[in-house]
Amino acid sequence: MVEAVEKLTKKSEDPSRWYLQLVRMAKLADYGPVRGTFAIRPYGFAIWERIQRDLDDRFKATGHQNAYFPLLIPESYLKKEAKHVEGFDPELAWVTIGGREELEERLAIRPTSESIICDFYRNWIQSYRDLPLLINQWCNVLRWEKVTRPFLRTSEFLWQEGHTVHATPEEAREEALRMQRVYSDCFHEMLAIPVLTGMKSPSERFAGAIETYTCEGLMGDGRALQAATSHDLGQNFARAFDITFLDENQERVHPYQTSWGFSTRTIGGLILVHGDDRGLKLPPKLAPTQAVIVPIWRGKNKAEVRREAEALYAELQIAGLRMEVDLDEEHSPGWKFNEHELRGVPVRIEIGPKDIEKGQAVLVRRDTAEKEFVPREGLPERLRTLLAEIQENMLVQAREFRDENTRRAESYGEFKEIIEEKRGFVLAPWDGTEETEQKIKEETKATIRLLPDDVREEGKDLVSGKPGATAVFARAY
RNA sequence: CGGGACGUGGCGCAGUCUGGUAGCGCACUCGGCUGGGGGCCGAGUGGUCGCCGGUUCAAAUCCGGCCGUCCCGACCA
Numbered sequence: 001m002v003e004a005v006e007k008l009t010k011k012s013e014d015p016s017r018w019y020l021q022l023v024r025m026a027k028l029a030d031y032g033p034v035r036g037t038f039a040i041r042p043y044g045f046a047i048w049e050r051i052q053r054d055l056d057d058r059f060k061a062t063g064h065q066n067a068y069f070p071l072l073i074p075e076s077y078l079k080k081e082a083k084h085v086e087g088f089d090p091e092l093a094w095v096t097i098g099g100r101e102e103l104e105e106r107l108a109i110r111p112t113s114e115s116i117i118c119d120f121y122r123n124w125i126q127s128y129r130d131l132p133l134l135i136n137q138w139c140n141v142l143r144w145e146k147v148t149r150p151f152l153r154t155s156e157f158l159w160q161e162g163h164t165v166h167a168t169p170e171e172a173r174e175e176a177l178r179m180q181r182v183y184s185d186c187f188h189e190m191l192a193i194p195v196l197t198g199m200k201s202p203s204e205r206f207a208g209a210i211e212t213y214t215c216e217g218l219m220g221d222g223r224a225l226q227a228a229t230s231h232d233l234g235q236n237f238a239r240a241f242d243i244t245f246l247d248e249n250q251e252r253v254h255p256y257q258t259s260w261g262f263s264t265r266t267i268g269g270l271i272l273v274h275g276d277d278r279g280l281k282l283p284p285k286l287a288p289t290q291a292v293i294v295p296i297w298r299g300k301n302k303a304e305v306r307r308e309a310e311a312l313y314a315e316l317q318i319a320g321l322r323m324e325v326d327l328d329e330e331h332s333p334g335w336k337f338n339e340h341e342l343r344g345v346p347v348r349i350e351i352g353p354k355d356i357e358k359g360q361a362v363l364v365r366r367d368t369a370e371k372e373f374v375p376r377e378g379l380p381e382r383l384r385t386l387l388a389e390i391q392e393n394m395l396v397q398a399r400e401f402r403d404e405n406t407r408r409a410e411s412y413g414e415f416k417e418i419i420e421e422k423r424g425f426v427l428a429p430w431d432g433t434e435e436t437e438q439k440i441k442e443e444t445k446a447t448i449r450l451l452p453d454d455v456r457e458e459g460k461d462l463v464s465g466k467p468g469a470t471a472v473f474a475r476a477y
Numbered sequence: 478c479g480g481g482a483c484g485u486g487g488c489g490c491a492g493u494c495u496g497g498u499a500g501c502g503c504a505c506u507c508g509g510c511u512g513g514g515g516g517c518c519g520a521g522u523g524g525u526c527g528c529c530g531g532u533u534c535a536a537a538u539c540c541g542g543c544c545g546u547c548c549c550g551a552c553c554a
Contacts, residue, residue, distance in 0.1 A: 141554090153554075334515050336515085
Protein backbone atom coordinates (compact mmCIF):
# COMPACT_ATOMS: atom_id res chain seq x y z
CA MET A 1 0.00 0.00 0.00
CA VAL A 2 1.55 3.25 -1.11
CA GLU A 3 -0.01 6.44 0.15
CA ALA A 4 1.06 8.57 -2.79
CA VAL A 5 -1.41 6.91 -5.16
CA GLU A 6 -4.74 8.67 -5.24
CA LYS A 7 -7.06 6.65 -3.07
CA LEU A 8 -10.75 6.44 -3.74
CA THR A 9 -12.74 7.88 -0.84
CA LYS A 10 -14.82 5.26 0.95
CA LYS A 11 -18.40 5.14 -0.28
CA SER A 12 -19.78 5.16 3.26
CA GLU A 13 -17.50 7.99 4.37
CA ASP A 14 -18.48 10.62 1.82
CA PRO A 15 -20.77 9.25 -0.90
CA SER A 16 -20.74 12.44 -2.90
CA ARG A 17 -16.98 12.75 -2.98
CA TRP A 18 -16.70 9.03 -3.69
CA TYR A 19 -19.02 9.37 -6.67
CA LEU A 20 -17.22 12.32 -8.24
CA GLN A 21 -13.83 10.77 -7.69
CA LEU A 22 -14.93 7.46 -9.17
CA VAL A 23 -16.29 9.11 -12.30
CA ARG A 24 -12.98 10.82 -12.86
CA MET A 25 -10.64 8.01 -11.83
CA ALA A 26 -12.45 5.36 -13.87
CA LYS A 27 -12.25 7.74 -16.85
CA LEU A 28 -16.00 7.76 -17.38
CA ALA A 29 -16.49 11.48 -17.88
CA ASP A 30 -14.72 14.83 -17.65
CA TYR A 31 -15.96 18.36 -16.97
CA GLY A 32 -16.69 20.78 -19.79
CA PRO A 33 -16.25 24.58 -19.67
CA VAL A 34 -19.98 25.38 -19.55
CA ARG A 35 -21.93 24.51 -16.41
CA GLY A 36 -23.27 21.02 -16.48
CA THR A 37 -21.56 19.96 -19.68
CA PHE A 38 -19.38 16.88 -19.74
CA ALA A 39 -17.34 14.83 -22.13
CA ILE A 40 -18.28 11.19 -21.88
CA ARG A 41 -14.93 9.44 -22.22
CA PRO A 42 -14.46 6.27 -24.28
CA TYR A 43 -14.99 3.89 -21.37
CA GLY A 44 -18.13 5.69 -20.24
CA PHE A 45 -19.36 5.86 -23.78
CA ALA A 46 -18.72 2.15 -24.32
CA ILE A 47 -21.09 1.51 -21.42
CA TRP A 48 -23.67 3.81 -22.97
CA GLU A 49 -23.30 2.06 -26.33
CA ARG A 50 -24.02 -1.29 -24.73
CA ILE A 51 -27.14 0.08 -23.04
CA GLN A 52 -28.14 1.64 -26.35
CA ARG A 53 -27.79 -1.59 -28.23
CA ASP A 54 -29.78 -3.53 -25.67
CA LEU A 55 -32.61 -1.02 -25.56
CA ASP A 56 -32.62 -0.49 -29.30
CA ASP A 57 -33.05 -4.22 -29.87
CA ARG A 58 -35.97 -4.20 -27.49
CA PHE A 59 -37.53 -1.22 -29.26
CA LYS A 60 -37.20 -2.91 -32.63
CA ALA A 61 -38.65 -6.11 -31.20
CA THR A 62 -41.71 -4.16 -30.12
CA GLY A 63 -42.18 -2.68 -33.58
CA HIS A 64 -40.47 0.71 -33.35
CA GLN A 65 -38.35 2.47 -35.93
CA ASN A 66 -35.63 5.05 -35.40
CA ALA A 67 -35.73 8.53 -36.91
CA TYR A 68 -34.18 11.91 -36.21
CA PHE A 69 -35.76 15.31 -35.62
CA PRO A 70 -34.34 18.86 -35.48
CA LEU A 71 -32.41 20.22 -32.52
CA LEU A 72 -33.95 23.71 -32.73
CA ILE A 73 -37.55 24.35 -31.81
CA PRO A 74 -39.32 27.65 -32.64
CA GLU A 75 -40.72 29.33 -29.54
CA SER A 76 -44.24 29.31 -30.95
CA TYR A 77 -44.23 25.51 -31.17
CA LEU A 78 -43.33 25.07 -27.54
CA LYS A 79 -46.09 27.42 -26.50
CA LYS A 80 -48.83 25.38 -28.10
CA GLU A 81 -49.23 22.99 -25.20
CA ALA A 82 -49.73 25.18 -22.13
CA LYS A 83 -48.63 22.79 -19.40
CA HIS A 84 -45.69 21.64 -21.47
CA VAL A 85 -44.17 25.13 -21.78
CA GLU A 86 -44.91 25.86 -18.18
CA GLY A 87 -42.98 22.77 -17.17
CA PHE A 88 -39.94 23.37 -19.33
CA ASP A 89 -39.77 27.15 -19.64
CA PRO A 90 -37.48 27.69 -16.62
CA GLU A 91 -34.79 25.47 -18.07
CA LEU A 92 -34.72 26.40 -21.73
CA ALA A 93 -31.66 27.68 -23.58
CA TRP A 94 -32.38 29.96 -26.53
CA VAL A 95 -30.71 30.70 -29.82
CA THR A 96 -31.38 34.34 -30.68
CA ILE A 97 -28.69 35.12 -33.24
CA GLY A 98 -28.01 33.30 -36.51
CA GLY A 99 -25.09 34.32 -38.71
CA ARG A 100 -24.73 37.65 -36.90
CA GLU A 101 -28.37 38.55 -37.38
CA GLU A 102 -30.97 38.77 -34.68
CA LEU A 103 -33.63 36.13 -35.34
CA GLU A 104 -37.28 37.10 -35.84
CA GLU A 105 -38.31 34.27 -33.56
CA ARG A 106 -36.02 32.80 -30.97
CA LEU A 107 -35.31 29.09 -31.10
CA ALA A 108 -35.11 26.77 -28.15
CA ILE A 109 -32.55 24.02 -28.04
CA ARG A 110 -34.74 20.97 -27.47
CA PRO A 111 -35.26 20.04 -23.83
CA THR A 112 -37.40 17.16 -25.19
CA SER A 113 -38.97 16.85 -28.61
CA GLU A 114 -42.73 16.44 -28.27
CA SER A 115 -43.54 19.81 -29.79
CA ILE A 116 -41.36 19.60 -32.88
CA ILE A 117 -42.22 15.97 -33.50
CA CYS A 118 -45.92 16.70 -33.26
CA ASP A 119 -45.53 19.29 -35.95
CA PHE A 120 -44.19 16.64 -38.32
CA TYR A 121 -46.72 14.11 -37.20
CA ARG A 122 -49.54 16.48 -38.18
CA ASN A 123 -48.52 16.01 -41.79
CA TRP A 124 -47.53 12.39 -41.57
CA ILE A 125 -50.82 11.24 -40.15
CA GLN A 126 -53.94 11.51 -42.30
CA SER A 127 -55.68 8.17 -41.97
CA TYR A 128 -56.24 5.44 -39.42
CA ARG A 129 -54.12 3.39 -41.82
CA ASP A 130 -51.12 5.55 -40.79
CA LEU A 131 -51.53 4.35 -37.22
CA PRO A 132 -50.03 3.27 -34.99
CA LEU A 133 -46.96 5.37 -35.66
CA LEU A 134 -44.09 4.00 -33.60
CA ILE A 135 -40.93 6.11 -33.73
CA ASN A 136 -37.91 6.49 -31.50
CA GLN A 137 -35.05 8.96 -31.65
CA TRP A 138 -31.58 8.77 -30.08
CA CYS A 139 -30.28 12.27 -29.45
CA ASN A 140 -29.02 14.88 -27.03
CA VAL A 141 -31.18 17.39 -25.19
CA LEU A 142 -30.41 20.49 -23.17
CA ARG A 143 -31.94 21.74 -19.95
CA TRP A 144 -30.47 24.69 -18.09
CA GLU A 145 -29.99 22.96 -14.75
CA LYS A 146 -29.03 24.83 -11.62
CA VAL A 147 -27.28 22.03 -9.81
CA THR A 148 -25.46 19.46 -11.88
CA ARG A 149 -23.54 16.24 -11.28
CA PRO A 150 -21.90 14.03 -13.90
CA PHE A 151 -24.46 11.64 -15.41
CA LEU A 152 -27.08 12.14 -12.69
CA ARG A 153 -27.99 15.65 -13.68
CA THR A 154 -26.20 17.32 -16.58
CA SER A 155 -27.32 20.28 -18.67
CA GLU A 156 -26.82 18.40 -21.90
CA PHE A 157 -27.49 14.70 -21.84
CA LEU A 158 -27.96 11.81 -24.23
CA TRP A 159 -31.12 9.80 -24.28
CA GLN A 160 -33.69 8.16 -26.43
CA GLU A 161 -37.19 9.47 -26.69
CA GLY A 162 -39.96 7.38 -28.18
CA HIS A 163 -42.99 9.16 -29.63
CA THR A 164 -45.95 7.09 -30.70
CA VAL A 165 -49.41 7.83 -32.02
CA HIS A 166 -52.45 5.59 -31.70
CA ALA A 167 -56.06 5.49 -32.80
CA THR A 168 -57.54 4.71 -29.40
CA PRO A 169 -56.87 5.64 -25.77
CA GLU A 170 -56.57 1.96 -24.87
CA GLU A 171 -53.81 1.42 -27.41
CA ALA A 172 -51.88 4.44 -26.18
CA ARG A 173 -52.16 3.31 -22.59
CA GLU A 174 -51.01 -0.18 -23.54
CA GLU A 175 -48.05 1.26 -25.40
CA ALA A 176 -47.02 3.42 -22.45
CA LEU A 177 -47.20 0.40 -20.17
CA ARG A 178 -45.40 -1.82 -22.68
CA MET A 179 -42.46 0.56 -22.84
CA GLN A 180 -42.33 0.84 -19.09
CA ARG A 181 -41.99 -2.94 -19.07
CA VAL A 182 -39.27 -2.78 -21.73
CA TYR A 183 -37.34 -0.41 -19.48
CA SER A 184 -37.94 -2.51 -16.44
CA ASP A 185 -36.71 -5.63 -18.26
CA CYS A 186 -33.56 -3.82 -19.35
CA PHE A 187 -32.93 -2.69 -15.78
CA HIS A 188 -33.37 -6.16 -14.36
CA GLU A 189 -31.77 -8.26 -17.08
CA MET A 190 -28.97 -6.03 -18.31
CA LEU A 191 -28.16 -3.53 -15.57
CA ALA A 192 -28.99 -5.72 -12.56
CA ILE A 193 -30.96 -2.84 -11.05
CA PRO A 194 -34.22 -4.05 -9.47
CA VAL A 195 -36.38 -1.02 -10.18
CA LEU A 196 -39.88 -0.61 -8.80
CA THR A 197 -42.56 0.19 -11.32
CA GLY A 198 -45.75 2.15 -10.95
CA MET A 199 -47.53 5.39 -11.73
CA LYS A 200 -46.49 8.90 -10.78
CA SER A 201 -48.77 11.01 -8.64
CA PRO A 202 -50.43 13.84 -10.62
CA SER A 203 -48.00 16.45 -9.32
CA GLU A 204 -44.98 14.42 -10.44
CA ARG A 205 -46.34 13.76 -13.93
CA PHE A 206 -44.53 14.82 -17.07
CA ALA A 207 -45.62 18.27 -18.23
CA GLY A 208 -48.52 17.62 -20.58
CA ALA A 209 -49.14 13.94 -19.81
CA ILE A 210 -52.34 12.39 -18.50
CA GLU A 211 -50.40 9.56 -16.86
CA THR A 212 -46.71 8.91 -16.21
CA TYR A 213 -45.38 5.41 -15.59
CA THR A 214 -42.00 5.21 -13.94
CA CYS A 215 -39.10 2.91 -13.04
CA GLU A 216 -37.54 3.89 -9.73
CA GLY A 217 -34.25 2.57 -8.46
CA LEU A 218 -32.88 2.67 -4.93
CA MET A 219 -29.32 3.92 -4.71
CA GLY A 220 -26.65 2.72 -2.29
CA ASP A 221 -27.14 5.75 -0.03
CA GLY A 222 -30.86 5.09 0.36
CA ARG A 223 -32.03 7.75 -2.04
CA ALA A 224 -34.31 7.01 -4.98
CA LEU A 225 -33.51 7.68 -8.61
CA GLN A 226 -36.14 8.12 -11.29
CA ALA A 227 -34.54 5.92 -13.89
CA ALA A 228 -36.90 5.94 -16.86
CA THR A 229 -40.41 7.18 -17.53
CA SER A 230 -43.16 6.41 -20.01
CA HIS A 231 -45.98 8.86 -20.55
CA ASP A 232 -49.54 8.46 -21.74
CA LEU A 233 -50.15 11.84 -23.37
CA GLY A 234 -53.80 11.26 -24.17
CA GLN A 235 -54.96 13.80 -26.77
CA ASN A 236 -53.27 16.78 -25.16
CA PHE A 237 -50.59 17.22 -27.77
CA ALA A 238 -52.77 16.08 -30.66
CA ARG A 239 -55.23 18.84 -29.79
CA ALA A 240 -52.57 21.46 -29.23
CA PHE A 241 -50.76 20.63 -32.47
CA ASP A 242 -53.89 19.87 -34.42
CA ILE A 243 -53.05 16.30 -35.32
CA THR A 244 -56.11 14.57 -36.76
CA PHE A 245 -56.93 11.54 -38.88
CA LEU A 246 -59.94 10.04 -40.59
CA ASP A 247 -61.05 6.93 -38.75
CA GLU A 248 -62.89 3.89 -40.12
CA ASN A 249 -66.19 5.76 -39.82
CA GLN A 250 -64.81 8.60 -41.92
CA GLU A 251 -64.80 10.92 -38.96
CA ARG A 252 -61.94 13.33 -38.38
CA VAL A 253 -60.63 12.75 -34.86
CA HIS A 254 -57.56 13.42 -32.70
CA PRO A 255 -55.24 10.47 -32.06
CA TYR A 256 -53.71 9.44 -28.73
CA GLN A 257 -50.00 9.66 -28.05
CA THR A 258 -47.23 8.40 -25.82
CA SER A 259 -43.65 9.39 -25.18
CA TRP A 260 -40.97 7.59 -23.20
CA GLY A 261 -37.34 8.24 -22.36
CA PHE A 262 -34.21 6.71 -20.92
CA SER A 263 -31.04 8.75 -20.48
CA THR A 264 -27.33 8.67 -19.65
CA ARG A 265 -28.49 9.39 -16.11
CA THR A 266 -28.74 5.63 -15.78
CA ILE A 267 -24.94 5.39 -15.87
CA GLY A 268 -24.99 7.44 -12.68
CA GLY A 269 -27.53 5.04 -11.25
CA LEU A 270 -25.35 2.12 -12.17
CA ILE A 271 -22.44 3.63 -10.27
CA LEU A 272 -24.57 4.39 -7.21
CA VAL A 273 -26.25 0.98 -7.09
CA HIS A 274 -23.29 -1.30 -7.73
CA GLY A 275 -20.20 0.73 -6.93
CA ASP A 276 -18.17 0.02 -3.79
CA ASP A 277 -15.01 1.17 -2.02
CA ARG A 278 -12.88 -0.39 -4.74
CA GLY A 279 -14.73 1.41 -7.51
CA LEU A 280 -17.19 0.59 -10.20
CA LYS A 281 -18.78 -2.83 -10.51
CA LEU A 282 -20.30 -3.66 -13.87
CA PRO A 283 -22.80 -6.43 -14.54
CA PRO A 284 -21.23 -8.85 -17.05
CA LYS A 285 -23.94 -8.40 -19.69
CA LEU A 286 -23.28 -4.69 -19.70
CA ALA A 287 -19.50 -4.61 -19.23
CA PRO A 288 -17.55 -3.53 -22.33
CA THR A 289 -14.83 -5.85 -21.06
CA GLN A 290 -16.13 -8.96 -19.34
CA ALA A 291 -12.79 -10.32 -18.23
CA VAL A 292 -9.26 -8.99 -18.25
CA ILE A 293 -6.19 -11.20 -18.41
CA VAL A 294 -3.30 -10.05 -16.25
CA PRO A 295 -0.08 -11.90 -17.06
CA ILE A 296 2.29 -12.33 -14.16
CA TRP A 297 5.80 -12.60 -15.36
CA ARG A 298 9.32 -12.61 -14.04
CA GLY A 299 12.30 -11.45 -16.03
CA LYS A 300 13.34 -14.88 -17.18
CA ASN A 301 9.97 -16.18 -18.39
CA LYS A 302 8.36 -12.98 -19.64
CA ALA A 303 8.20 -14.19 -23.23
CA GLU A 304 6.56 -17.45 -22.31
CA VAL A 305 3.96 -15.89 -20.03
CA ARG A 306 3.16 -13.27 -22.61
CA ARG A 307 2.65 -15.96 -25.24
CA GLU A 308 0.32 -17.90 -22.96
CA ALA A 309 -1.65 -14.79 -22.06
CA GLU A 310 -2.09 -13.85 -25.70
CA ALA A 311 -3.12 -17.40 -26.61
CA LEU A 312 -5.68 -17.43 -23.82
CA TYR A 313 -6.97 -14.06 -24.92
CA ALA A 314 -7.45 -15.24 -28.49
CA GLU A 315 -9.15 -18.42 -27.34
CA LEU A 316 -11.63 -16.62 -25.10
CA GLN A 317 -12.37 -13.96 -27.64
CA ILE A 318 -13.12 -16.60 -30.26
CA ALA A 319 -15.43 -18.18 -27.69
CA GLY A 320 -17.44 -14.96 -27.93
CA LEU A 321 -16.41 -13.26 -24.70
CA ARG A 322 -15.52 -9.58 -24.52
CA MET A 323 -11.90 -9.78 -23.43
CA GLU A 324 -8.92 -7.59 -22.71
CA VAL A 325 -5.33 -8.59 -22.04
CA ASP A 326 -3.19 -6.22 -20.03
CA LEU A 327 0.30 -6.53 -21.50
CA ASP A 328 1.51 -3.24 -20.02
CA GLU A 329 5.08 -3.72 -18.84
CA GLU A 330 5.35 -0.62 -16.73
CA HIS A 331 2.92 -1.50 -13.98
CA SER A 332 3.08 -4.27 -11.45
CA PRO A 333 0.32 -6.90 -11.22
CA GLY A 334 -0.93 -5.30 -8.01
CA TRP A 335 -1.32 -1.98 -9.73
CA LYS A 336 -3.28 -3.63 -12.53
CA PHE A 337 -5.55 -5.46 -10.10
CA ASN A 338 -6.55 -2.20 -8.52
CA GLU A 339 -6.99 -0.48 -11.84
CA HIS A 340 -9.33 -3.09 -13.29
CA GLU A 341 -11.31 -3.28 -10.08
CA LEU A 342 -11.74 0.49 -10.24
CA ARG A 343 -13.06 0.12 -13.79
CA GLY A 344 -15.48 -2.57 -12.67
CA VAL A 345 -14.34 -5.40 -14.95
CA PRO A 346 -16.40 -8.42 -13.73
CA VAL A 347 -13.62 -11.03 -13.82
CA ARG A 348 -9.85 -10.93 -13.66
CA ILE A 349 -7.85 -13.81 -15.01
CA GLU A 350 -4.33 -14.19 -13.69
CA ILE A 351 -1.84 -16.34 -15.50
CA GLY A 352 1.74 -16.78 -14.28
CA PRO A 353 4.57 -19.33 -14.29
CA LYS A 354 2.95 -21.43 -11.58
CA ASP A 355 -0.31 -21.58 -13.50
CA ILE A 356 1.33 -22.47 -16.78
CA GLU A 357 3.14 -25.27 -14.99
CA LYS A 358 -0.12 -26.61 -13.56
CA GLY A 359 -2.11 -26.01 -16.73
CA GLN A 360 -4.52 -23.64 -15.03
CA ALA A 361 -5.51 -20.00 -14.63
CA VAL A 362 -6.76 -17.99 -11.68
CA LEU A 363 -10.21 -16.43 -11.89
CA VAL A 364 -11.11 -13.62 -9.50
CA ARG A 365 -14.60 -12.20 -9.49
CA ARG A 366 -15.15 -8.49 -8.93
CA ASP A 367 -18.44 -8.80 -7.07
CA THR A 368 -17.29 -11.09 -4.23
CA ALA A 369 -13.48 -11.03 -4.65
CA GLU A 370 -13.56 -14.86 -4.64
CA LYS A 371 -10.66 -16.59 -6.27
CA GLU A 372 -10.69 -19.95 -8.03
CA PHE A 373 -8.18 -22.06 -9.90
CA VAL A 374 -9.52 -23.38 -13.18
CA PRO A 375 -7.93 -25.92 -15.56
CA ARG A 376 -7.12 -24.42 -18.93
CA GLU A 377 -9.26 -26.86 -20.95
CA GLY A 378 -12.53 -25.98 -19.27
CA LEU A 379 -11.82 -22.28 -18.99
CA PRO A 380 -14.14 -20.77 -21.61
CA GLU A 381 -17.12 -22.71 -20.23
CA ARG A 382 -16.27 -21.92 -16.64
CA LEU A 383 -15.82 -18.24 -17.41
CA ARG A 384 -19.12 -18.16 -19.22
CA THR A 385 -20.99 -19.70 -16.29
CA LEU A 386 -19.10 -17.52 -13.82
CA LEU A 387 -20.18 -14.39 -15.69
CA ALA A 388 -23.77 -15.60 -15.57
CA GLU A 389 -23.40 -16.22 -11.82
CA ILE A 390 -22.05 -12.73 -11.30
CA GLN A 391 -24.86 -11.19 -13.32
CA GLU A 392 -27.39 -13.08 -11.21
CA ASN A 393 -25.63 -12.36 -7.93
CA MET A 394 -25.47 -8.63 -8.60
CA LEU A 395 -29.21 -8.49 -9.15
CA VAL A 396 -29.82 -10.59 -6.03
CA GLN A 397 -27.54 -8.34 -3.96
CA ALA A 398 -29.21 -5.21 -5.23
CA ARG A 399 -32.64 -6.67 -4.62
CA GLU A 400 -31.73 -7.67 -1.09
CA PHE A 401 -30.48 -4.17 -0.42
CA ARG A 402 -33.65 -2.70 -1.83
CA ASP A 403 -35.88 -5.03 0.19
CA GLU A 404 -33.93 -4.39 3.38
CA ASN A 405 -34.42 -0.70 2.76
CA THR A 406 -38.10 -0.81 1.97
CA ARG A 407 -40.18 -0.23 5.06
CA ARG A 408 -43.80 0.25 5.95
CA ALA A 409 -44.60 3.22 8.13
CA GLU A 410 -47.48 2.83 10.58
CA SER A 411 -47.51 6.40 11.80
CA TYR A 412 -46.32 9.77 10.60
CA GLY A 413 -43.78 9.83 13.41
CA GLU A 414 -42.36 6.54 12.25
CA PHE A 415 -42.40 7.77 8.67
CA LYS A 416 -40.31 10.81 9.57
CA GLU A 417 -37.90 8.72 11.59
CA ILE A 418 -37.31 6.25 8.74
CA ILE A 419 -36.79 9.00 6.17
CA GLU A 420 -34.45 10.87 8.46
CA GLU A 421 -32.39 8.03 9.83
CA LYS A 422 -32.58 5.10 7.46
CA ARG A 423 -33.74 6.53 4.15
CA GLY A 424 -34.82 3.99 1.56
CA PHE A 425 -38.32 3.40 0.23
CA VAL A 426 -41.17 3.93 2.65
CA LEU A 427 -44.59 2.44 2.00
CA ALA A 428 -47.53 4.32 3.42
CA PRO A 429 -51.16 4.90 2.53
CA TRP A 430 -51.83 8.15 0.73
CA ASP A 431 -55.23 9.80 0.49
CA GLY A 432 -54.58 10.96 -3.05
CA THR A 433 -54.60 14.70 -2.32
CA GLU A 434 -51.89 17.13 -3.27
CA GLU A 435 -52.15 18.74 0.17
CA THR A 436 -50.82 15.74 2.08
CA GLU A 437 -48.24 15.03 -0.60
CA GLN A 438 -47.02 18.62 -0.37
CA LYS A 439 -47.00 18.61 3.41
CA ILE A 440 -44.91 15.45 3.55
CA LYS A 441 -42.52 16.89 1.00
CA GLU A 442 -42.06 20.10 2.96
CA GLU A 443 -41.62 18.40 6.29
CA THR A 444 -39.52 15.39 5.32
CA LYS A 445 -38.12 16.14 1.83
CA ALA A 446 -39.62 12.81 0.77
CA THR A 447 -41.69 12.68 -2.40
CA ILE A 448 -44.05 10.10 -3.77
CA ARG A 449 -41.85 8.07 -6.07
CA LEU A 450 -44.66 5.98 -7.40
CA LEU A 451 -48.01 4.37 -6.79
CA PRO A 452 -47.06 0.71 -7.10
CA ASP A 453 -48.98 -1.51 -9.44
CA ASP A 454 -48.52 -4.66 -7.35
CA VAL A 455 -49.26 -3.64 -3.77
CA ARG A 456 -52.32 -1.41 -3.55
CA GLU A 457 -53.49 -2.02 -0.02
CA GLU A 458 -56.05 0.27 1.48
CA GLY A 459 -55.26 2.12 4.68
CA LYS A 460 -55.47 5.46 6.40
CA ASP A 461 -53.33 8.35 5.24
CA LEU A 462 -50.70 9.04 7.93
CA VAL A 463 -51.19 12.78 7.71
CA SER A 464 -54.88 13.30 7.07
CA GLY A 465 -56.28 10.06 8.48
CA LYS A 466 -58.47 9.74 5.40
CA PRO A 467 -58.65 6.45 3.51
CA GLY A 468 -56.02 5.90 0.85
CA ALA A 469 -53.96 3.32 -1.03
CA THR A 470 -50.26 2.48 -0.76
CA ALA A 471 -47.74 4.92 -2.17
CA VAL A 472 -43.95 4.57 -2.18
CA PHE A 473 -42.12 7.55 -0.71
CA ALA A 474 -38.42 8.38 -0.67
CA ARG A 475 -35.94 11.18 -0.82
CA ALA A 476 -34.83 11.35 -4.41
CA TYR A 477 -31.91 12.49 -6.51
C1' C B 478 -31.59 31.00 -7.47
C1' G B 479 -30.21 32.07 -1.90
C1' G B 480 -26.09 30.68 2.20
C1' G B 481 -21.01 28.94 2.62
C1' A B 482 -16.16 27.21 0.71
C1' C B 483 -12.94 27.08 -3.35
C1' G B 484 -10.25 27.87 -8.42
C1' U B 485 -1.99 27.52 -8.85
C1' G B 486 1.04 21.67 -14.85
C1' G B 487 -3.43 15.74 -15.88
C1' C B 488 -4.59 14.78 -10.17
C1' G B 489 -3.84 16.26 -4.88
C1' C B 490 -1.88 20.47 -2.60
C1' A B 491 1.85 24.62 -0.53
C1' G B 492 2.74 29.74 -1.62
C1' U B 493 -1.92 34.63 -0.95
C1' C B 494 -2.62 37.15 5.43
C1' U B 495 2.69 40.54 5.08
C1' G B 496 3.02 42.28 -3.41
C1' G B 497 9.35 41.26 -5.69
C1' U B 498 12.98 34.18 -8.70
C1' A B 499 6.17 29.83 -9.34
C1' G B 500 7.24 25.07 -5.59
C1' C B 501 6.14 19.82 -3.60
C1' G B 502 4.02 14.68 -4.08
C1' C B 503 1.72 11.66 -7.73
C1' A B 504 1.11 11.07 -12.90
C1' C B 505 3.93 11.62 -17.66
C1' U B 506 8.95 10.82 -20.80
C1' C B 507 13.88 8.34 -21.08
C1' G B 508 17.47 4.61 -18.98
C1' G B 509 18.28 0.52 -15.69
C1' C B 510 16.79 -3.06 -12.16
C1' U B 511 11.86 -5.31 -10.98
C1' G B 512 7.01 -8.00 -11.29
C1' G B 513 1.37 -13.49 -7.56
C1' G B 514 -2.28 -6.83 -4.29
C1' G B 515 -0.97 0.23 -6.17
C1' G B 516 7.89 -1.61 -6.91
C1' C B 517 13.09 0.87 -6.65
C1' C B 518 17.10 4.17 -8.40
C1' G B 519 18.70 8.00 -11.70
C1' A B 520 17.80 11.81 -15.40
C1' G B 521 13.95 14.87 -17.67
C1' U B 522 9.18 17.30 -19.93
C1' G B 523 5.16 20.22 -18.66
C1' G B 524 2.06 26.01 -15.51
C1' U B 525 0.46 33.65 -19.41
C1' C B 526 -1.50 30.85 -11.15
C1' G B 527 -10.06 30.33 -14.11
C1' C B 528 -11.24 34.91 -17.31
C1' C B 529 -11.59 40.37 -17.84
C1' G B 530 -10.43 44.92 -15.76
C1' G B 531 -8.23 48.13 -11.81
C1' U B 532 -4.30 49.70 -8.06
C1' U B 533 1.22 49.55 -8.17
C1' C B 534 7.90 50.63 -10.36
C1' A B 535 6.18 45.47 -9.65
C1' A B 536 0.20 41.20 -8.83
C1' A B 537 -0.69 33.95 -8.01
C1' U B 538 -0.75 37.52 -3.80
C1' C B 539 -4.52 43.73 -3.01
C1' C B 540 -9.60 45.64 -5.22
C1' G B 541 -14.00 44.97 -8.68
C1' G B 542 -16.80 42.15 -12.14
C1' C B 543 -17.70 37.64 -14.63
C1' C B 544 -17.20 32.22 -15.35
C1' G B 545 -16.70 27.50 -13.18
C1' U B 546 -16.46 23.70 -9.15
C1' C B 547 -17.95 21.59 -4.32
C1' C B 548 -21.25 21.46 0.13
C1' C B 549 -26.13 23.02 2.32
C1' G B 550 -31.25 24.74 0.99
C1' A B 551 -35.61 26.01 -3.13
C1' C B 552 -36.52 23.68 -8.81
C1' C B 553 -35.71 19.39 -12.27
C1' A B 554 -34.64 12.90 -16.25
